[in-house]
Every structure is written in structure tokens, then in C-alpha cells.
Amino acid sequence: MLVINLAFILIMTRLSPYFLYAGNGFANFRVMLVSMAMDSIVLAAMVMLLVGGMFDLSVDGVVNMTGVITGALLVSGLNVALAIAAGVACALVVGLINGIAVTRLRMNPLMTTLGTWWVSQGIAFGITQGISSHTFPQAFIDIGYAQPLGITMPIWYAVILLVIAVWVLAKTKFGYHVYATGGNREGARLHGVKVDRVTIISFVLVALASALSGIVYAARLNAAVPQTVNGLNLRVISGAVIGGCSLNGGEGSIIGALLGLFFMTMLTNASIMLNISPYWQMCILGVVVLIAVGADALAKRRIPAA
Amino acid sequence: MSTETMLDQAPARELRRPLLELRKVSKFFGALRALHEVDFSIYPGEIQALVGDNGAGKSTLVKTISGAHQADRGEFFFNGKPVSIASPDDSFALGIATVYQDLALVGTRDVAHNLFVGREPTRWGMVDRRRMVREARQVIGLLNVDIPSVDALVSQLSGGQRQAVAIGRAVHEGRSILVLDEPTAALGVRESHQMLTLIETLRDQGKAILIVSHNLLHVFRIADRITVLRGGQVVGTRRKSQTSGDEIVKMITGADML
Ligand SMILES: Nc1ncnc2c1ncn2[C@@H]1O[C@H](COP(=O)(O)OP(=O)(O)OP(=O)(O)O)[C@@H](O)[C@H]1O
Ligand SMILES: [Mg+2]
Numbered sequence: 185m186l187v188i189n190l191a192f193i194l195i196m197t198r199l200s201p202y203f204l205y206a207g208n209g210f211a212n213f214r215v216m217l218v219s220m221a222m223d224s225i226v227l228a229a230m231v232m233l234l235v236g237g238m239f240d241l242s243v244d245g246v247v248n249m250t251g252v253i254t255g256a257l258l259v260s261g262l263n264v265a266l267a268i269a270a271g272v273a274c275a276l277v278v279g280l281i282n283g284i285a286v287t288r289l290r291m292n293p294l295m296t297t298l299g300t301w302w303v304s305q306g307i308a309f310g311i312t313q314g315i316s317s318h319t320f321p322q323a324f325i326d327i328g329y330a331q332p333l334g335i336t337m338p339i340w341y342a343v344i345l346l347v348i349a350v351w352v353l354a355k356t357k358f359g360y361h362v363y364a365t366g367g368n369r370e371g372a373r374l375h376g377v378k379v380d381r382v383t384i385i386s387f388v389l390v391a392l393a394s395a396l397s398g399i400v401y402a403a404r405l406n407a408a409v410p411q412t413v414n415g416l417n418l419r420v421i422s423g424a425v426i427g428g429c430s431l432n433g434g435e436g437s438i439i440g441a442l443l444g445l446f447f448m449t450m451l452t453n454a455s456i457m458l459n460i461s462p463y464w465q466m467c468i469l470g471v472v473v474l475i476a477v478g479a480d481a482l483a484k485r486r487i488p489a490a
Numbered sequence: 491m492s493t494e495t496m497l498d499q500a501p502a503r504e505l506r507r508p509l510l511e512l513r514k515v516s517k518f519f520g521a522l523r524a525l526h527e528v529d530f531s532i533y534p535g536e537i538q539a540l541v542g543d544n545g546a547g548k549s550t551l552v553k554t555i556s557g558a559h560q561a562d563r564g565e566f567f568f569n570g571k572p573v574s575i576a577s578p579d580d581s582f583a584l585g586i587a588t589v590y591q592d593l594a595l596v597g598t599r600d601v602a603h604n605l606f607v608g609r610e611p612t613r614w615g616m617v618d619r620r621r622m623v624r625e626a627r628q629v630i631g632l633l634n635v636d637i638p639s640v641d642a643l644v645s646q647l648s649g650g651q652r653q654a655v656a657i658g659r660a661v662h663e664g665r666s667i668l669v670l671d672e673p674t675a676a677l678g679v680r681e682s683h684q685m686l687t688l689i690e691t692l693r694d695q696g697k698a699i700l701i702v703s704h705n706l707l708h709v710f711r712i713a714d715r716i717t718v719l720r721g722g723q724v725v726g727t728r729r730k731s732q733t734s735g736d737e738i739v740k741m742i743t744g745a746d747m748l
Contacts, residue, residue: 375609
């Protein structure tokens with residue numbers, strides 16, 4: 185993946201110097217980094233969920249819902265901390281519902297998280313009634329735009345969350361249990377791994393990361409729009425899978441997923457630079473995802489799991 | 491003939507207290523009665539074999555002992571004291587370790603982790619990978635089987651090597667009782683022989699061993715006592731010295747016994 189990424193950068197730099205460095209000091213690359221950072225907030229938690237053998241389609245809805253709830257409360261005059269707490273609490277509820285539904289109630293994760301995506305997206309639309317709230321207090325805007333040490337907030341969030349996620353997955357007992365749960369759920373349970381707890385915690389972490397993402401988006405836009413993100417969820421899951429996370433669980437790493445996401449980000453960006461229409465961009469991204477999933481399936485066939 | 495009369499005929503050892511005793515244990519899967527009022531004991535320093543046809547309830551009994559299933563009825567006694575085994579952790583706390591028929595390994599993880607799944611040693615809040623690897627090498631060495639390395643992914647091992655990993659895990663963590671559901675099923679002749687010798691060594695160290703096997707040759711080689719299960723019920727328990735392959739086969743199949 186690293187090699188593919190470097191090759192891609194080289195090719196694109198030849199096609200257009202603006203891709204990497206020309207213009208205002210790596211301007212385009214900085215744009216890509218910030219966009220990747222925004223996605224990485226969710227990616228950090230999503231990788232954990234994927235490695236544990238689950239996935240979550242409700243992310244876009246939760247991001248938008250959290251932004252809208254927090255935004256509406258801010259505009260109504262509530263203080264910043266309380267408005268954020270309320271938004272996060274709603275996201276937490278969605279995460280708990282997802283986790284409990286697929287474990288205790290044995291509901292299908294695809295339909296469950298599709299359902300909660302629908303509900304949370306509906307809440308976002310319902311609250312705004314199509315009218316977005318905007319003009320937030322400076323303290324809130326700083327959450328998205330402050331630049332400690334000259335580095336913009338989304339990069340801070342992304343780096344901190346990714347580092348924590350790498351550490352949790354690779355070093356902690358919880359991380360080991362996530363891999364065991366994804367690799368052989370019943371086997372792990374027989375050995376005393378609390379597999380349901382692992383899954384519920386992972387769903388909650390994805391929801392909380394989505395909440396943070398929604399708040400940061402609202403702060404950066406200085407507006408809470410019910411359709412702030414549309415496609416972030418699939419971009420993150422696709423990036424992770426391209427980067428080596430198996431949808432069957434048990435396999436994958438943060439670093440790999442990040443490289444996959446980087447590739448997806450570059451591909452989107454390059455399509456824009458090369459003036460490919462957004463419709464064809466979708467098509468290209470789709471083909472790349474299909475190739476990645478196909479390669480994953482082929483690899484599976486060669487090495488049957490125990 | 492009841493179990494009690496058999497025990498009357500077999501003095502000495504049975505006068506000791508069983509390490510684990512099950513009384514009238516029943517287990518249902520919906521309407522299916524997988525175990526019916528099973529009385530069953532395991533003694534320290536003994537190898538107890540459990541035999542029976544496919545679907546007789548052997549694995550179900552194993553899983554109620556390991557905490558993977560909860561018994562619907564019946565009582566458990568450990569060292570004479572009533573205990574409840576409601577989860578794998580309860581069983582672990584009693585020093586019981588189980589090798590499941592399907593091995594319960596995680597193919598996407600390496601040998602070292604598989605020996606410790608659910609019981610990873612930690613240090614400063616992090617998994618102590620060095621200790622895991624060190625102990626994994628010891629366990630593999632003890633089993634005297636040929637496993638490429640403790641870093642090898644379990645999905646890349648042969649069936650026999652996987653079985654060895656599962657058994658290694660149980661040997662490592664079983665402090666009082668080892669429960670082995672078909673431990674030799676995937677092993678070659680030489681490996682089976684080694685495995686049986688290992689099980690005898692563990693018995694001689696004072697551990698109580700429950701072994702499920704379809705291989706009566708193996709059963710007759712190592713078992714001290716043999717219990718036959720049919721249709722979820724105990725048909726009877728025999729000391730090896732007081733029974734024959736013929737009798738056991740008749741008990742298993744239900745053909746006329748007396
Ligand atoms: N999880 C389950 N749900 C429903 N029925 C089950 C379950 N596990 C076992 N059974 C049923 O319980 C009965 C006993 O099964 P068990 O696996 O204990 O047999 P066994 O003696 O181990 O057989 P084998 O020699 O084939 O391993 C069978 O009829 C089986 O279909
Ligand atoms: Mg069985």
C-alpha cells in the first residue's frame with residue numbers, strides 16, 4: 185500500500201505539479217491532509233470495529249445529527265459545553281443501540297446500522313426543517329479552527345486518536361480481545377473473552393468519534409447543516425478495507441487503514457485536478473473498492489482461516 | 491446395572507472424594523434433551539474417558555463443565571463443595587482447562603496469542619508479549635511437537651499442529667482438571683502416541699483428566715475409568731480393568747447388555 189501510494193504521488197506530480205508542491209507551499213497537499221484528518225477521526229474507531237468483525241453504516245447520520253443538535257442548542261443560547269454534551273449524548277445512545285442490538289438481540293449489523301443511520305439522519309433533517317443553524321460563538325468555532333503550535337485542530341484530533349487507537353489495538357488486552365473476537369467470535373467466547381462487551385464498546389467508540397467529527401465539522405463551517413457529510417462512512421470503510429482490514433474481522437491495522445484512506449483521498453483529489461466530473465469520480469472510486477475487496481476475497485481463498 | 495453397583499465392586503480409589511462431581515445434570519436445546527440427569531465424577535490422578543456415538547451428548551457435557559453452556563438442572567461439586575459453573579471464567583477459576591472439539595482457535599492470530607486468548611498476561615496495563623512468547627516456547631517444547639514458530643499464524647498450521655496448540659493451551663492453564671474433547675482426532679500415529687503419553691504424564695502429576703474419544707484403542711490404553719453416554723444419559727461407568735471392548739461397544743450402541 186505504501187508503495188502504491190508513493191507511486192501514485194510520483195505519477196500525479198508529473199501530471200500536475202500542483203498536486204504535491206506547486207502553488208502556495210504545498211497548498212493542495214495541505215488540503216488533502218486536513219480532509220484526511222477529518223476522516224481519520226472516524227477511521228481510528230472504525231478500524232477497531234472492523235477488526236472486531238463488525239461494521240457500522242450509521243456514521244454519516246450520527247455526524248450530521250450531532251452537528252445539528254449541538255448547533256441548534258448553541259443558537260438557542262445554551263453554553264458551548266452543554267450543547268456539545270447534548271450532541272455527544274445523543275450519539276452515545278445510537279452507539280449503544282447499535283451495539284446492544286447486534287449482540288444481545290442478535291440483530292443483523294447491516295440492517296441495524298442502516299436503520300440507525302436512517303433514524304439519526306432523519307433527526308438531523310427533522311430538527312432543522314431544512315433550515316441550517318449558523319453563526320456560533322467564537323469558543324465553539326475554535327474547536328475547528330484553533331491552531332495550537334501552528335497546526336490546525338483536525339490534525340491534532342486525528343493524530344491523537346490514531347496514536348491512541350494504534351496503542352490500544354497493538355498493546356492492550358482490549359486490543360488483543362478485539363482481534364480474537366473478530367478472528368473467531370465463538371472461540372474467543374469459549375476462552376472467556378467478553379465478546380459482546382468488546383463489540384458494544386467498539387460501536388460506542390465509533391459513535392463517539394462520529395460525534396466529535398460532527399462537532400468539528402459544524403465548528404469549521406460555522407453552520408450545522410443536516411447534510412454536512414454524505415459518503416464519509418463509505419470512504420472510511422473502503423479506505424480501511426483497501427488498507428488491509430478484513431470485513432470478516434480479525435485482521436487489519438490502523439497504519440494500513442490510514443494508507444488506504446490516503447489512497448482514496450489522493451484518488452478523489454487527483455480526479456478533481458484532472459477535471460474528471462464528480463459522477464465519473466464516483467465510478468472510479470467504486471471500481472477501486474471492488475478491486476480491493478476482490479483481492480481480499482482471493483487472499484482468503486488461498487489461506488483458509490482456522 | 492447402575493453406576494452405584496459398579497462402584498461397589500470397585501473399591502479403593504472411589505472411596506476418595508471426586509475432584510469434580512456432577513449430580514443429575516440436564517441440558518436442553520429448545521425441546522431437544524441433550525443431557526438427562528447425568529451423574530458424573532472426575533478424580534484427581536485419574537484419566538476418565540467419556541465415550542458414546544455421535545450426538546450422544548459428549549461435547550455438550552464437556553461444555554457444561556467448561557462453562558460454555560449452562561446446565562438447566564443439576565448440581566456441581568468441586569472438592570465436595572457446591573459450585574456454580576455459569577461461564578468460562580467460573581470454570582477457569584476452578585482450574586479447569588478445556589480443549590474443544592473444534593479447537594476454538596483464532597486463525598488470524600499467531601501461536602503465542604492463541605495459547606493465551608482471554609488470559610493474556612499484562613504488565614503496566616499492556617499485554618506482556620515477551621512473557622507470552624517465552625511461555626509459548628516452553629509449552630511447545632513440552633509438547634514435543636513440530637510447530638514452525640510461535641509467531642506463525644494458526645491459519646497456516648496443519649490440522650495436527652493446530653490440535654497441538656489447543657492442547658498446549660489447556661496443559662498450560664489447567665491447574666486441576668484437563669478436559670479434552672477428541673484430542674487425537676487430527677493427529678498422526680506418532681503424534682497420537684506422544685499425546686497419550688503426555689496425558690499419562692499429566693495424570694501422574696495428579697491432575698484429573700476427562701478425555702472424549704471415539705478411538706477405543708486409545709481409550710483402553712490410557713483410561714482408568716470409562717463412562718458411556720447414549721441419548722444424553724449415562725449408560726454406565728466401568729473401571730478399565732473390569733470391562734472389555736465388547737462390553738463398551740454394546741453399551742455405546744445399546745445392543746442387549748446382560
Ligand atoms: N448449540 C446447540 N444447539 C442445539 N442443539 C445442539 C447444540 N449443540 C449440540 N446440540 C445437539 O445436542 C445433541 C448432542 O450433541 P453433542 O455435540 O453433545 O454430541 P457428541 O456426543 O459430542 O457427538 P460427536 O461424537 O458427533 O461429537 C445433538 O443432538 C446435537 O444436535
Ligand atoms: Mg462432540
